[in-house]
Amino acid sequence: MTTRIGVEVSIAVADAVKLANPDVVAAYPITPQTHIVEHLAELVANGELDAEYIPVESEHSAMSACLGSAAAGARTFTATSSQGLALMNEVVYVASSMRLPIIMSVANRALSSPLSIWCDHSDMMSVRDTGWIQIITENGQQAVDNTICAFRIGEDRRVLLPVMVHLDGFNLTHVIEPIIFPGQEEVDRFLPPNNYPLPLNPDRPVAMGDFAPPAIFTEAKWAQEVNIRNSMKPILEVWDEFNRIFGRQYAPVEKYHSDGARVILMTMGSVSETASVAVDELRGAGQEVGQVRLRLWRPFPFDALRRAVSGADVLIVMDRAISLGGPGGPVASEVKAALYNLPEKPRVVSFVAGLGGRDITVTDFKNIIKRGVEIAAGGSPNEYEIYGVRE
């Protein structure tokens, strides 16, 4: 059968991109995304990947080059992180509004200042409303699998949207993990050639990203909203087909001993596996604790979330970002919004932890669960608690 190979996750992601056979890679290096684009540049330079590698002068240019490439109907990949994602922000919006299926790895890293090169999810939250499909991965295998799935999802005729695949900076990008690589023939079968319906073509001229007067803009935005909401079904279908071929199943909300649990911990990203160990240990000690992991950030899986947490008393949501001056954890805020109008719902408790690369250990998760249950029982004057801050 397929063998597992020990490889750095960034290199594995680049190799997954190679399996998808892109036509264009336009990227600017930034820690901790660097190894992904470095390896892709190497593959192109060595003749192992037949693609145009565009070494641009900034992330703003990277995404702009990707717009042109995808508009011409080319399969297009880029990768960035943190400040790089912030710098390309305006073009990130344009990619989704123009419905261009660009695939981007985001090596999640804190936003300055103070300067931090380490992991948290503030960069991911800065692009929350850009209209991209956003998949969150928690280990190398998931990053590899979902990089391949992202091309299939984004280029699906019913979708035609750019897709971000998030992987935690350093915690994933710089660790060596055992990875099963799908075979090239299987990937070719799974991923048909890109066939963008209205590409730039001198024989059939079109205008893209055009001016829209007030009489059109609302219609344009609603069309975009309906489209990303309706992308849920194709996303699920692609994940199901991936499972049929490759034997690994993904879902928008993934459950771990959460059915029937009184207390559920919700996580996303690389800390999820650490959290699972804490859940195992607490269950071993007789506590009815379970876990749900958010795999899909946009479109937000309202129904899957409501089903996954129905019946629980307490839902503890762990965020790796702060909405400053707002409700605290951005994921917790979304979860509360999703549950608020239900007649019966768990009490949602919001924690922020793991900012700027701060480790969250098994013991930390046990403490968070214990404190979360206390807050749910006794209430708290605060919208959220920040875990582990020194007073």
Next chain:
Amino acid sequence: MAKSEHELTWKDLEIGCIVTDPGSARQYESGTWRSQRPTYDFKKCIKCGLCALNCPEGCIGPNKEGHFEADMFYCKGCGVCSRECPTRVITMAEEEE
């Protein structure tokens, strides 16, 4: 675009609001943005066309008599023509007057 911009529904739009019809922007009635409009004393007009050359909108051309006049469907009332006219044909008037 068969329908006008005010009749199009969100379902009528191409993916990503892509425009497949060349020159469709000329259907946009951008003259409604105007707060002033040019008025003319054509007796003074020497048909030099300086107003048309300077019009940032490119909406001025000769009328039946050969006098240069703005197309009010597009004219934004900027007043450049009035400023540039060597014989003072054009006076800007408030739109509500």
